[in-house]
Amino acid sequence: MPVPSERAIASLFPRELAGELLALARASGAEFAEVFAEQKTSGSFRFEEHQLKEGSHAAAAGVGVRAIRGAQTGFAYADGFAPDDLREAARVAARIARDGKAGGVPRAFAVVDPPPPFTLAHPAPLALDERRQVEMLRRADAAARAHDPRIHEVGASIAQSSRAFIVANSDGVWAEDRQYLSRLVVSALALDGEERQEGFAAGGGSVDAEYYERTRTPEAIALEAAASAVLLLSAREPEAGSYPVVVGNGWGGVLVHECFGHSMEGDTIRKGSSIRATQRGQQVATKGVTIVDSALVPYSRGSYRVDDEGTPAQRTVLVEDGILVGFLWDRLNARLTGEAPTGNGRRASFRSVPLCRMTNTYIEAGPHTPADLIASLPRGLYCKRLGGGSVSPADGNFSFQVTEAWQIENGRLAHPVRNATLTGNGNDAMLKIDAVGNDLDIDGTTGSCGKDGQWSPVGVGQPTVRFVEITVGGTAV
C-alpha cells in the first residue's frame, strides 16, 4: 500500500489562518484560545482462522478550536482544512463568552521546540511495508499453534498509526510534532474437552521496525499468549477474601495508574473532587515508595516531545519516599490554580478537548528481589499478569481483572489461579504496599487509558510489589 499522499500539515494550516481563528475564537471575550490541527493515518491487519481476514486503512484530518473564559470552555471542530469550515468552528467555540470585548491582538507565535526524548531511525508505521506486516502475523500464528496441540484458534493483529499536529494558542505558543505508534497483539484460544481459556500478549510502542526482530519478535509475543492460555486450562478458582497479594512488574503498574494516578490529575485537584487535593506534603504511600509520571520514557506509547497543548514533555515526581510532592497539570487547570503546566494536556484527536492525563506512570525500584517477596508469604496470591482495570474517581473504588495468577503457599507458587479480580479503594491502596522489588519494568507496548470518553495511549510500570492485603474476588470460599 502506498504511503499516504499527505501534504505537509504546515502547508494546509498556515500561521496567518491560525492567527485569524484565534482572534475569531476570542471575539466575544474569551481570555484564551487554541487551535489544534491534526492529520492522522492508521492501518491494521487481522489474521485469524488461518486467514488474513482483512486489512484496513483510516485517514482523519481536521482542526479543533477551543475558547476559554475562566473555567468555561467552548469547543468545536471541523473535518478537513477548508478555511470557511474552520472559521465557523471558531465562531461556535467563541460563544462560550457572550458579553466580553474581543481579545485584542494575539501575541506573536514563538515556536516551542524541545529536544525529543528519543529518536526513531525507522519508525515502524513507515518502515514496515504491508507484506512484512502480514508476514509477521503469519509467523505469530504459526508459533502460537506450534506451542501446544490444545491451541485451537489464534488471532493476531497489527496496527500502526502516524499522527502529525500543530497546536497554537493566544499566548503565542506554536508547536508541531509527529508521533508514531505500532502494536502487535496475539490472542490464543486453548481447548481441552469442555474447558476453554484465552491468553493474550502484545508488543509495540513508539518503536523502530527493528524492534520486532531485536526486542520482541512475533514468535515471542505469540508464545507468551499461547503459554498463558494453556496454563489457565489447569488453573483453579480464586479464593474470595482479603489477603496478601504480590503484583508482578511491568504491566502490573496499571494498579498505580488507576488507583493512584487518576487522583493526581489536575482537573480533579482543582475541582476538589480528588481526595489528594489537600494532601501535598502528606504521607500517601508507604515510606520507600516513589511514584513518577514521565513522558520521556524511550519507545513507550505514552511518550512524546510536546503534549497536545504545546507544553514540553517532562518527568514529574508525584510521590517521593511516600510523601506527595506534585500533581499533573494541563494548561486550563494549571492556569486556574496558579500552577505550572507539566506537559500532561492530551487529546484523543482534533475532535476532542484536551484533558489532564497521565503519560507513563510508574513506581520506582526498591531493594527486594521478586523471589524474596513471594518467599516471604505463608499464603497469598501472586498476580503475574493483569488485564484491564478501572477506578471510579469520585469514590476511589477500583477493580482489576487478573488474567494469570498463582496461589502462594508457604512461600512457593503452588498452582495457577484464573479469573481473580482485585478490588479496593484508591484512598489507601498505596499505603498497603509493604515491600518494593528491584525489577522495575515500564510497559509501554499496549496500554490505553479512557477518560471522559477519550482514549489515550499510556505506559505503566513498577517493580514487583507486595501489598499487605487486597480484596480478591472469586467463587471459592
Added chain:
Amino acid sequence: MSAKPDGPGALLAVAAAALDAARAAGANDAEACLEGYRSFTAEVLGGEVEQLKQSGTKSLGLRVLVGGAIGFATGTDLSRDGLAELAAHAVALAKLATPDESNALPSREDAGAAPDRALELFDERAAALPPERKIEMALELERLTLAHDPRIRRTDGASVSSGSGTFAIANSRGIAQAWSGTSVSAWVVALAEDAGGRQQTGVYGASKRWLADLPPIDGIAREAARRAVARIGARPIPTQKVPVIMHPDIAASWLSDLTDAFSGEEVLKKASWLTSLEGQAVGSPLVTIADDGRLVRGLGSSPYDGEGIATRRNVLIERGTLAKFLYDHVHARRAGTRSTGNAVRGSTSTPSIGTHNLYMEPGAESPEAILARVDRGFYYDDQGSYGYNPVTGDYSFQAQGFWVERGEKVHPVDGVTVAGRSLDMLKAIVAVGNDLEFRTTVASPTLLIAEMTVGGGASG
C-alpha cells in the same frame, strides 16, 4: 442547522459515487457506509457552564471485495479525489487478504422487508432543541440534585446533549438504504459527603430518541441524589455464598457482557462458552433474552443493520433454552445459515456481530416482592468496570449495594466482590422482576440469583 446537506438523499449520492470509485479501482463488489451526525453537549458544574461542545462529522467506510478477499478504508474526504484515494487503499489491502468463498455482500433478496410500522427514530423536537435550552436543562438538573438532600454538597457535573444523524448503507448488489435518527440524553453524578473525607457517588440519567421520552429532570435529579445518599456509611461484609438481587442496571450490564457469547463468529471459532449448547437448557425457565432491532423509538433501533439487512426481533434464550446465535452476512454463510440482521457498525470500521436493543423479558414480580423474599442476601446495585471473561463466562466484579436481612436493606455495602459463572447464574435465576425499562440500548428487570460468592473483609 438544516438537515438537508447530510440527509438520506445526499448520503446515498455520496455512497453511489464511492461504489463507482471502488469499481474503477478494481473491486468486484463494494459496500459504502456513510454516517453524518451533528450534536451539541452542555456540561455544567457548580452552577456554571463548564463546557459547550459542538460535534459534526460526515465519514465514509468503504468495504471492497477483490476475488473473494476483503479490504476496508475509511475517511472524511468525500471529494472525488478523496473517494478515489480511499478506493485505491481498500483495493490494495484486499489484494493482500485471503480469499474465502464465504466473503460476500448481501443482495437485495437477502435484505428482507422494510418495517411494517414507523420506527419513530427521528424527533423534530430533539433535533431542534436549542443550545440555550440544553444549558438550562443541565443547570436545572444540577440544581435539583443539590436541592434534594443537604448531604449532597456538590456534583461531579451534569450534562445534557442532543443530536441528529443519518446513516446510509449501499452496495454493488443492489442494496441502498438510509435513515435518520435523533438522540437526547441527560446525566448527573451526585456526590454525598461520607465520614473520613470519603465521597459516595450516585450516577443517573437516560438516553432516548425522543425528547418527550426523557424522564423528567426532577426525577433524574432525585434518583441520582438518592443513590449517593443511600451509600453513606457503606462497609464490607464477610465472605460468603448468598442469594444476590441484581438491580436492573447491574443485570443489564451483565446482559451486555453476554453479547459475545451469542455471536455466531465466536461460536464458529469455539470461543464462546455457549458453543455446544444450542437447543439445550442454559437458564432457568424464567429466562427469556431477546434482541429487537425494531422497537419503536428504541435507541438501538434501525430498519436495517450495518450491511443493509432487515432488523428483527431475535429470541436468544427462550424460557431457559438456548434458541439462537446472532449472525452477520459473512459469518452466516460460513455457518450455513442466514443473517439475523445483527451486523453492527459505524462508518469507521467493518461490521461486527452485535445487538440493537437487548433485553430480558420482564416477569411477574415487583422488585419490592423480590426483596421481601430474601432472608439473608446481597442487593447488588453498583459495580466496577472489568470482571467478565467472554470466553469462559466467568464473572467477578467489584460490587456495591446493601446487606439484606428478612426482606429489608439493613446497611449499605462496599469493598466487596461478587463472583460466579454466567452459565450457573442463568440457571440460578429464581425471580425476574416486572420493572423492565429502557434507558440505553440494553435493559433488564430486577433479577434474583439463588447463590453467588460475595467476597469481603474477613473470610466467613
